[in-house]
Structures are given as C-alpha cells and as structure tokens.
Amino acid sequence: MFKPTSLTYLIAHSRRRSIASCRHLGTLVIAEHEGGSLTASSLSSIEAAGKLLSKDSSLSLLLAGAGPTLQEAAAKAASCHPSVSQVLVADSDKFKNPLAEPWAKLVHLVQQKGEYSHIIAASNSFGKNILPRAAALLDVSPITDVIDISESNTFVRPIYAGNALSTIRYTGSDPCMLTVRSTSFPVGSTSADSKTNPVPIHQVDLSTFSEDWNSRHVKQTTQDSERPDLGSARVVITGGRALKSAENFKLIEKLAEKLGAAVGATRAAVDAGYVPNDLQVGQTGKIVAPELYMAFGVSGAIQHIAGMRDSKVIVAVNKDADAPIFQVADYGLVGDLFEIIPELLEKLPEKK
Numbered sequence: 001m002f003k004p005t006s007l008t009y010l011i012a013h014s015r016r017r018s019i020a021s022c023r024h025l026g027t028l029v030i031a032e033h034e035g036g037s038l039t040a041s042s043l044s045s046i047e048a049a050g051k052l053l054s055k056d057s058s059l060s061l062l063l064a065g066a067g068p069t070l071q072e073a074a075a076k077a078a079s080c081h082p083s084v085s086q087v088l089v090a091d092s093d094k095f096k097n098p099l100a101e102p103w104a105k106l107v108h109l110v111q112q113k114g115e116y117s118h119i120i121a122a123s124n125s126f127g128k129n130i131l132p133r134a135a136a137l138l139d140v141s142p143i144t145d146v147i148d149i150s151e152s153n154t155f156v157r158p159i160y161a162g163n164a165l166s167t168i169r170y171t172g173s174d175p176c177m178l179t180v181r182s183t184s185f186p187v188g189s190t191s192a193d194s195k196t197n198p199v200p201i202h203q204v205d206l207s208t209f210s211e212d213w214n215s216r217h218v219k220q221t222t223q224d225s226e227r228p229d230l231g232s233a234r235v236v237i238t239g240g241r242a243l244k245s246a247e248n249f250k251l252i253e254k255l256a257e258k259l260g261a262a263v264g265a266t267r268a269a270v271d272a273g274y275v276p277n278d279l280q281v282g283q284t285g286k287i288v289a290p291e292l293y294m295a296f297g298v299s300g301a302i303q304h305i306a307g308m309r310d311s312k313v314i315v316a317v318n319k320d321a322d323a324p325i326f327q328v329a330d331y332g333l334v335g336d337l338f339e340i341i342p343e344l345l346e347k348l349p350e351k352k
C-alpha cells in the first residue's frame with residue numbers, strides 16, 4: 001500500500017510566552033454534541049488531547065448550545081473519559097447554531113480565563129469554521145489537520161494532498177491551537193464506554209460576552225438518513241462519475257444499505273449532481289478511514305486518494321485495468337460496475 005514520505009520540518013517563531021517555557025499544560029477541547037451526546041469526532045479530539053497529558057496537566061471540555069440537550073451532553077461528557085478534569089458549559093441561544101463569530105469569541109473568552117496551553121477541535125466543518133477565527137482573535141497561528149502528536153509542541157500533518165508528512169515544531173505563543181483528524185485518533189476503550197466518576201461541570205460566565213458580529217445564521221439543512229455517518233462508518237461504498245446519473249447512483253445506495261455502510265462519492269459525481277456534496281470524499285471533502293472502502297467507477301485521482309488512503313481494506317471496481325485506484329487497492333476487479341453491483345446485490349443476504 002502507498003505510504004507518504006516524511007518530508008519537512010517547519011518552525012513557527014515566537015513573539016510571546018512559548019509552549020516550551022510553559023510550566024502548566026492545560027488543554028481545552030472544543031466539543032460538539034448532538035442529541036444529548038458528544039459526537040464521535042469530539043471523542044477523537046479528546047483522544048488526541050490525551051496524548052498531550054502529563055502528570056501536572058489538565059483537560060477541559062467546552063460545550064456550548066442551548067437547552068436540555070446541552071445539559072444532557074454535558075452530564076455525559078463529565079464521565080466520558082478518565083483524562084477529562086472539568087466540563088465548561090456555555091448555555092445561550094447565541095451558540096444554538098455553529099456560527100463562527102460567537103463561537104470564536106467564546107473560545108477567546110474562555111482562554112482569557114483559563115490560559116490553556118493547547119486548544120483542540122476536530123478537523124471537520126465545525127472545527128475548521130471556528131478555530132481559525134478564534135486563533136486570529138488570540139493572535140496565534142493554528143496548525144490544521146494534525147494526524148500525530150509526538151510531543152506537546154511537535155505535530156505531524158499531511159501536505160501535498162497527503163503525499164508527504166510534515167513534522168511541525170510549534171514555538172509560538174500560547175495557546176497552541178490544533179485541528180485534529182478524527183481518523184488518526186480512534187476512540188479507545190477508555191473513552192466511549194468507560195464509566196468514570198463525573199468531573200465538575202462549570203457554567204461559563206457570559207456577563208462580559210459582547211454581541212457584535214455581522215453575520216446571521218439563515219438555515220441548516222441535514223440529510224435525514226439511517227445510514228451511518230460517513231466520517232465514522234466501518235464500511236464506505238463510494239461511487240464515481242461512471243455512475244452517469246443520480247438515478248444510477250441508487251445502485252451504490254442499495255449496496256450500502258445491504259452492507260450497513262455509508263455512501264461516499266467523488267467530486268466528479270458530486271459536481272455532476274448525482275449526490276449532495278456532504279458525501280464527497282477527498283482532499284476537499286471528507287477524510288475517511290473505514291475498515292472496508294469499496295470504490296466503484298472511481299479513477300483514483302490524487303485528490304480522492306487523499307481522503308481514503310488510510311482505509312484498512314480497499315476494494316476497487318473499474319473497467320480500466322490501468323486506473324490509478326488499483327495502485328492503492330488491496331483487491332481490484334476489472335469489470336463493469338453495472339454488471340458487478342447487481343450481481344453483488346443478488347448474492348448478498350437481505351439485511352436483517
């Protein structure tokens with residue numbers, strides 16, 4: 001299987017107090033919640049934060065939103081992981097929607113009070129929306145897409161669409177702000193199911209929080225689907241341009257249904273309007289690393305590979321024996337997907 005090479009070593013220069021000179025390491029994880037529970041990507045961010053912990057360090061979770069589901073999520077977060085030392089809750093209508101401005105201001109406010117050495121968010125649309133703006137307010141350079149944490153100031157991130165890995169030593173001022181790839185920090189046995197004693201939950205004092213931003217949330221549309229979330233699914237079935245139409249793409253959806261899998265798509269399939277863009281896998285889409293990734297009619301462009309190369313087993317079906325996808329596939333089948341998928345559907349047992 002293709003492996004990226006380790007290439008560069010970058011240094012960010014310091015103007016103020018640096019991580020290296022910091023005595024107390026305190027990490028703040030900006031956590032997302034849904035339906036009264038922390039999301040899978042937030043649990044992965046907590047795993048990543050765990051790599052920064054030492055004897056004297058602490059780990060705080062920041063949850064914001066409004067209403068009972070927030071309080072429910074906070075209660076669960078308080079016993080979600082043995083490393084967590086406190087949960088901070090900002091309960092206000094201002095945080096009902098994932099609008100970057102109020103959230104960034106909240107992170108700024110919490111940092112002023114807590115003086116954390118590190119602030120971590122997931123490298124998803126939520127984290128990537130908020131963290132850079134919060135970093136600008138705090139006057140630091142964020143490090144994005146971290147896939148490994150070697151030391152409290154040394155991080156690995158992919159570059160050139162994942163063809164090389166760069167190791168970055170952060171020598172900037174506190175806080176060191178990171179977005180982390182969930183697929184690189186799988187949730188361990190110590191987190192999701194562990195029963196630890198609940199840690200304290202503190203309400204964030206919002207009395208000094210000013211409401212001076214110009215954007216407003218218009219609406220959020222989500223696809224109601226019983227399929228697993230693409231970012232955390234164990235099996236992903238992806239279709240490419242070769243499907244030719246939204247109608248034909250239903251073949252991929254039927255197969256995904258039978259296998260209890262999430263559906264993915266290439267950018268070409270998304271651009272052609274076969275499926276919505278939240279299904280795009282790749283450099284400018286979602287990064288996935290399922291147990292099984294099946295690609296049908298996908299050529300294997302570098303930008304697509306960047307989003308799925310860490311999958312444990314890759315199966316590719318393409319009628320072109322020279323398609324680049326076969327270079328990363330563990331199992332390849334040269335053939336016509338319009339014959340192979342119906343055959344698979346016929347032979348696979350009905351989902352119970």
Ligand SMILES: Cc1cc2nc3c(=O)[nH]c(=O)nc-3n(C[C@H](O)[C@H](O)[C@H](O)COP(=O)(O)OP(=O)(O)OC[C@H]3O[C@@H](n4cnc5c(N)ncnc54)[C@H](O)[C@@H]3O)c2cc1C
Pocket residue numbers: 239240241242265266267268269280281282283284285286296297298299300301302303304307317318319320323335336337338
């Ligand atoms: C800045 C940038 C960012 C990008 N980001 C992404 C990204 O995030 N994700 C992404 O996917 N792409 C991304 N792209 C686009 C990428 O370069 C490719 O254009 C795209 O991935 C190609 O999609 P595809 O494999 O579906 O289509 P194609 O490249 O057209 O491949 C179709 C494949 O289907 C095969 N085929 C045709 N008919 C059949 C059949 N009946 N049965 C079996 N096989 C068949 C063909 O042999 C071919 O290999 C990005 C490009 C740029 C420039």
